[in-house]
Amino acid sequence: xxxxxxxxxxxxxxxxxxxxxxxxxxxxxxxxxxxxxxxxxxxxxxxxxxxxxxxxxxxxxxxxxxxxxxxxxxxxxxxxxxxxxxxxxxxxxxxxxxxxxxxxxxxxxxxxxxxxxxxxxxxxxxxxxxxxxxxxxxxxxxx
Amino acid sequence: xxxxxxxxxxxxxxxxxxxxxxxxxxxxxxxxxxxxxxxxxxxxxxxxxxxxxxxxxxxxxxxxxxxxxxxxxxxxxxxxxxxxxxxxxxxxxxxxxxxxxxxxxxxxxxxxxxxxxxxxxxxxxxxxxxxxxxxxxxxxxxxxxxxxxxxxxxxxxxxxxxxxxxxxxxxxxxxxxxxxxxxxxxxxxxxxxxxxxxxxxxxxxxxxxxxxxxxxxxxxxxxxxxxxxxxxxxxxxxxxxxxxxxxxxxxxxxxxxxxxxxxxxxxxxxxxxxxxxxxxxxxxxxxxxxxxxxxxxxxxxxxxxxxxxxxxxxxxxxxxxxxxxxxxxxxxxxxxxxxxxxxxxxxxxxxxxxxxxxxxxxxxxxxxxxxxxxxxxxxxxxxxxxxxxxxxxxxxxxxxxxxxxxxxxxxxxxxxxxxxxxxxxxxxxxxxxxx
Numbered sequence: 266x267x268x269x270x271x272x273x274x275x276x277x278x279x280x281x282x283x284x285x286x287x288x289x290x291x292x293x294x295x296x297x298x299x300x301x302x303x304x305x306x307x308x309x310x311x312x313x314x315x316x317x318x319x320x321x322x323x324x325x326x327x328x329x330x331x332x333x334x335x336x337x338x339x340x341x342x343x344x345x346x347x348x349x350x351x352x353x354x355x356x357x358x359x360x361x362x363x364x365x366x367x368x369x370x371x372x373x374x375x376x377x378x379x380x381x382x383x384x385x386x387x388x389x390x391x392x393x394x395x396x397x398x399x400x401x402x403x404x405x406x407x408x
Numbered sequence: 409x410x411x412x413x414x415x416x417x418x419x420x421x422x423x424x425x426x427x428x429x430x431x432x433x434x435x436x437x438x439x440x441x442x443x444x445x446x447x448x449x450x451x452x453x454x455x456x457x458x459x460x461x462x463x464x465x466x467x468x469x470x471x472x473x474x475x476x477x478x479x480x481x482x483x484x485x486x487x488x489x490x491x492x493x494x495x496x497x498x499x500x501x502x503x504x505x506x507x508x509x510x511x512x513x514x515x516x517x518x519x520x521x522x523x524x525x526x527x528x529x530x531x532x533x534x535x536x537x538x539x540x541x542x543x544x545x546x547x548x549x550x551x552x553x554x555x556x557x558x559x560x561x562x563x564x565x566x567x568x569x570x571x572x573x574x575x576x577x578x579x580x581x582x583x584x585x586x587x588x589x590x591x592x593x594x595x596x597x598x599x600x601x602x603x604x605x606x607x608x609x610x611x612x613x614x615x616x617x618x619x620x621x622x623x624x625x626x627x628x629x630x631x632x633x634x635x636x637x638x639x640x641x642x643x644x645x646x647x648x649x650x651x652x653x654x655x656x657x658x659x660x661x662x663x664x665x666x667x668x669x670x671x672x673x674x675x676x677x678x679x680x681x682x683x684x685x686x687x688x689x690x691x692x693x694x695x696x697x698x699x700x701x702x703x704x705x706x707x708x709x710x711x712x713x714x715x716x717x718x719x720x721x722x723x724x725x726x727x728x729x730x731x732x733x734x735x736x737x738x739x740x741x742x743x744x745x746x747x748x749x750x751x752x753x754x755x756x757x758x759x760x761x762x763x764x765x766x767x768x769x770x771x772x773x774x775x776x777x778x779x780x781x782x783x784x785x786x787x788x789x790x791x792x793x794x795x796x797x798x799x800x801x802x803x804x805x806x807x808x809x810x811x812x813x814x815x816x817x818x819x820x821x822x823x824x825x826x827x828x829x830x831x832x833x834x835x836x837x838x839x840x841x842x843x
Contacts, residue, residue, distance in 0.1 A: 306570075313557025364549075
């Protein structure tokens with residue numbers, strides 16, 4: 266079995282940095298399984314990575330109803346079906362996963378780990394980073 | 409085929425174009441058998457990056473410039489870096505030049521593969537979108553995605569990451585990749601050689617329309633290499649100038665319907681991008697790529713605008729062939745950058761972004777800070793040509809066709825340019841009148 270992909274989706278701004286910050290934290294952590302850690306920006310970058318990975322954990326920030334810091338683990342089937350708009354500006358996580366699924370990525374190989382930041386400009390808290398990193402470590406022993 | 413009265417009133421509005429980068433719309437009206445309005449409206453807000461750059465230290469410029477575009481950050485970084493190196497009198501050493509070509513080829517490969525695979529191919533094969541196409545042609549789409557991923561790997565080798573890379577600096581690179589990383593990428597490139605040939609052959613075999621147009625091609629031409637990041641600016645109408653002469657020959661102006669500028673050369677529109685490059689530089693391709701092109705039955709120069717996708721596909725092959733030739737001779741440098749002394753001055757440079765030539769002009773003060781910056785992206789330079797192309801294509805096609813067919817044609821014409829509408833809105837002149 267090859268390396269598990271752990272991909273953090275993000276951008277350099279605000280709470281959207283979360284995926285990148287968690288990947289950075291994991292790079293300095295001892296992990297229980299061989300992993301490929303990647304910080305992604307455009308979700309369109311994610312599809313080729315998903316197609317190459319035997320199993321994948323994707324980390325992203327969620328703008329939800331709170332409370333802030335709540336972690337959800339979603340499976341491919343949980344992701345809301347949405348109209349595919351193939352501008353890379355409009356190609357979101359859901360569409361990137363849909364495309365990977367259509368191209369043969371088994372739905373059971375993907376876990377999406379999201380943390381509710383509530384507001385896009387929220388300050389990223391150390392507890393959020395540690396919470397996500399800990400969840401990744403646990404999942405790596407289970408999946 | 410259904411035909412309608414060509415003199416009928418036609419009113420086609422596409423409020424949000426899909427499968428292009430950024431946000432724009434199409435407005436098309438005709439009365440009494442004549443096109444009244446046929447415009448690509450770019451309503452993406454102005455980005456104002458040129459203003460953001462003013463006052464910044466020269467070391468910050470590559471990182472800020474990269475943010476103009478998530479798809480082609482290298483074009484912005486490389487062009488600004490070279491413009492500033494012109495001010496500082498930094499010649500490119502062979503190692504830096506080669507590595508700059510590698511990372512730029514990575515950007516071409518990821519951008520071209522994305523466009524052919526997800527934007528253009530559904531048009532030519534009659535699918536609403538790539539997801540629908542993926543269910544019918546999963547292996548073809550998957551191959552395109554793998555090549556896009558390989559382009560991202562090339563970007564990561566020297567840029568540290570594939571989006572908004574951080575490895576480039578004035579003088580060269582922050583880090584030289586160790587030999588084992590280069591060897592890993594060479595293995596991937598060798599393994600992808602047949603894949604990219606198959607991908608290019610598939611792209612060339614797509615049932616592309618014929619749209620013969622009279623246009624002026626403009627691209628960078630180099631004495632020995634396929635024009636990419638060094639050379640002269642040339643056209644098929646006799647232009648042959650140094651990059652610093654760009655402002656003399658090219659002029660921008662505003663139009664009411666677009667937040668992107670129009671750019672004209674000698675008062676006329678011109679065309680940039682893969683087909684323009686191929687038309688002007690076919691003889692600079694490695695022989696292996698020239699032979700492959702002939703095997704596919706391609707001929708350049710071509711006046712068929714839809715050969716743009718074939719040119720783009722050939723450039724995917726070029727990216728892998730040329731990168732291999734550079735990286736298979738890879739040697740670790742003593743240091744991955746060259747020394748220089750910052751000084752005041754004005755520098756100009758052009759490079760070839762995936763969508764065509766991009767021009768930068770930087771004026772720096774003696775403190776190394778930016779006094780003024782100008783960045784003219786390919787999509788705004790192509791906009792006047794694109795609208796002419798729309799008019800001519802519609803005239804050739806005929807207004808007797810149903811509105812749906814006319815709309816499809818216009819969308820295909822626009823997507824064929826692979827416009828990056830976000831990049832194109834580079835500056836908006838603001839006039840404030842105070843009482």
